[in-house]
Amino acid sequence: MANKPSIPKGTRDFGPQEMLRRKYIFNTIEKVFQQYGYLPLETPAMEHLETLTGKYGEEGDRLIFKVLKRGAELERAMQDGGKSLAAEALRYDLTVPFARYVVQHQNELAFPFKRYQIQPVWRADRPQKGRYREFYQCDADVIGSTSLLNEVELVQLFDEVFLQLGLGVVIKLNDRKVLSGIAEISGQPDKVVDIVTAIDKLDKIGREKVEEEMRVKGVSDEAIARIAPLFALKGAWKEQRPQLEQWLASSTIAQQGLKDLAFVFEAAGQLKSAVLEFDPTLARGLDYYTGAIFEVKAAEGTLQSSICGGGRYDDLTGVFGLKGMSGVGISFGADRIYDVLLETGKFPAELRSSTRLLFANFGEAEALQCLKLVRAVREAGIAAELYPDKAKMARQFKYADDKDIPFVAIVGENELKQGIVTLKDMKSGEQRAVKEDELVATIRS
């Protein structure tokens, strides 16, 4: 019974220092979302199970955390053969709940509807580094517009966020239509998923294993041979484009995809800090992406997996009864961004606490005087606190040191008599007498 307390697999506590850093990430992303005109949305942690199932593929369904029925309902379900023990489930991502929300509230929304959502999601995956069972997604989506300007805007949004976070990244771009075109050219358009999930692994396992995997999945040697030009692509987008146009000439869908990509590359223009790259092997989220596909990887640090994803999905709301609504969105993986920023030392140094001034406590009379000063300082917009107990100076200074508080105000018997404050700069160690009414101005300088 007296076992050490613990938390479930793949979940984490976030201590104060960690939270200050996490909030820095969330705040940065949120600020940029708002700057780009996205509106906030929150949806419940739980959805009806049927809202979620079937939206993420077979693999996805397996990873949905189901919520057990309770009481008499559970009894009945168990007697019924235990087939439907759950009617609800924790959200798996933010996109499907968003689609559900849009359908439910379609008459109240102004389209194109741009929303952002920053909430945790849950997946019953086996945890690994950078992979958790509970983690935060920061999504921005536009629904009700087919314009490629949205894709352009999202690329610029990625760029802006990582510029502000000071992290070098590569934004990878592809288009589902190009992938469909490749399958079409191969002569086995019915094998798109198998072909595409195989070439998605190219940079990881190499050409030979990719071809082997396709063969295993039933792609003919002839089709594999027709895909070969993919491996011969050279250069960046500008050089790759003519090669792709030639190779995929007979596929109208591929040509459309290439045209769309060209528009995005051109309109996005020169990015501020991120690198925008075409990656024909990028194939995530096949279960609903239909146009653009995005992925962001850190250009620094050792985390190889992606830190953001996204793409366009035509008709995501269709399954909920609203047809013809195209949407495009992106998702920031805050937890992975945290890991990368920590590893690369990109967090601002002054994130340890918000307090700028600590009043030392010398006893009741002094403390009561400090209480007035604390109030005045706070009202002037400076975060300040009064040490609550009359403790040794060493303890109080150590407290300031631990919390990285830059200034300590000393108000003892002497100061009290003279109506002054001894202000110590914790970094330099210097201290000087300051009149009570000059305290705010001195800290500000």
Place this chain on the structure above:
RNA sequence: GUGGAUGUAGCUCAGUUGGUUAGAGCGCCGGAUUGUGGUUCCGGAGGUCGCCGGUUCAAGCCCGGUCUUCCACCCCA
């Protein structure tokens, strides 16, 4: 979901072929310094060796199970 590693003080890790009171560094607490932290010196506290069971005269060490973390696959933020 498949396969494989890992777990010793708050943290990072030692711990010999199984053998008496399980160690170090850092951190923490106290003192040198009753109005001064971050440096120095001295002292101290802190562990049912992840958990449960088994083998043995004897288990941190061997065996089984379980949980955690991590790695590969799968998939993905």
